[in-house]
Amino acid sequence: MVVVLEPEATEEQIQNVIRVLHEHGFDVHRSTGVQRTVLGAIGVRPEFDHRHIAVLPGVAEVIRITDPYKLASRAFKREGSVYTVGDIEIGGKAVVAIAGPCSVESEEQIFTIAERVARSGVKILRGGAYKPRTSPYSFQGLGIEGLKLLRRAADEFGLKVITEVMDRSQIAEVEEYADILQVGARNMQNYIFLKELGKASKPVMLKRGLSATIDEWLMAAEYILSSGNQQVILCERGIRTFETATRNTFDVGAIPVVKKKSHLPIFADPSHAVGIRDKVIPVARAAIAAGADGIMVEVHHDPDHALSDGPQSLYPDQFDTLMKEIRLIAEAIGRTLA
Numbered sequence: 001m002v003v004v005l006e007p008e009a010t011e012e013q014i015q016n017v018i019r020v021l022h023e024h025g026f027d028v029h030r031s032t033g034v035q036r037t038v039l040g041a042i043g044v045r046p047e048f049d050h051r052h053i054a055v056l057p058g059v060a061e062v063i064r065i066t067d068p069y070k071l072a073s074r075a076f077k078r079e080g081s082v083y084t085v086g087d088i089e090i091g092g093k094a095v096v097a098i099a100g101p102c103s104v105e106s107e108e109q110i111f112t113i114a115e116r117v118a119r120s121g122v123k124i125l126r127g128g129a130y131k132p133r134t135s136p137y138s139f140q141g142l143g144i145e146g147l148k149l150l151r152r153a154a155d156e157f158g159l160k161v162i163t164e165v166m167d168r169s170q171i172a173e174v175e176e177y178a179d180i181l182q183v184g185a186r187n188m189q190n191y192i193f194l195k196e197l198g199k200a201s202k203p204v205m206l207k208r209g210l211s212a213t214i215d216e217w218l219m220a221a222e223y224i225l226s227s228g229n230q231q232v233i234l235c236e237r238g239i240r241t242f243e244t245a246t247r248n249t250f251d252v253g254a255i256p257v258v259k260k261k262s263h264l265p266i267f268a269d270p271s272h273a274v275g276i277r278d279k280v281i282p283v284a285r286a287a288i289a290a291g292a293d294g295i296m297v298e299v300h301h302d303p304d305h306a307l308s309d310g311p312q313s314l315y316p317d318q319f320d321t322l323m324k325e326i327r328l329i330a331e332a333i334g335r336t337l338a
């Protein structure tokens, strides 16, 4: 942490700042310039609230130089993390495609879509059985029946399963049927839930919160990691901004930023990011080009009658074309498509 003093700070104020830093366990390195004094506070205190210093008389600015998270950081682990789900590597050289409907709706629906996305080369099937809907009157998912259908459809076509778990009470049940547990954007800061997921034995995909900064997102990942589960996958799914032309604003820059700050694999969900079918494809391409380890895309064979998110779901043929493009983009940046 670097503390920059006001040009007119008195020696008494500077001594007071030094005293408070010492009280909080920091070593202090002072450098006195012509205009200002700058204090370097040395000590690993990731949890330290820098406002304790910012409020002191004579202080102009406090600059944090170490990240507040540890286990999620690149400094802690230099190599990118790679997890295996069956024979699929997450975070390896090959980018991974996840696809499927927003919600599991029926046996016919999930088997039809699973067959189509498997044919396009997908390895992991998505589909919500427990749905976080804005309205309590909207379709809430089939629950346990949905989990069973999703598992059966995936097994039929040799796919792995990712699905959302919304609450602590559902973790054991979802773990029984899924290979990856998804934490929805709305739950990213549900810290008690995140700690419970730390005890789960399956990888957790942590979606970025609707208004979460990258640091808040990585702190949420830190909750899961520090509670014992080392297999966290991040997923950029768009954030809320002043822009209304798309459902959310896809933060493509978050991908290289996260890659630099963290060793955790990062995926992109262009479907929830833009929310409109014809814009999903270019954003999916951009995500892979920017370095995402994979994409998660909503696909439906009859989107006009989907019970949720039909307008943002790709037709299977469109998705098939996207897969071919993703392969080319991956190869152009020295990767492959799993």
Ligand code: PEP
Pocket (backbone or CB within 6 Å): 102, 128, 132, 164, 183, 184, 185, 186, 207, 237, 269, 272
């Ligand atoms: C989903 O992927 O089904 C979903 C609800 O996404 P998010 O939590 O990102 O809104």
Ligand code: MN
Pocket (backbone or CB within 6 Å): 102, 103, 272, 298, 308, 309
């Ligand atoms: Mn959806």
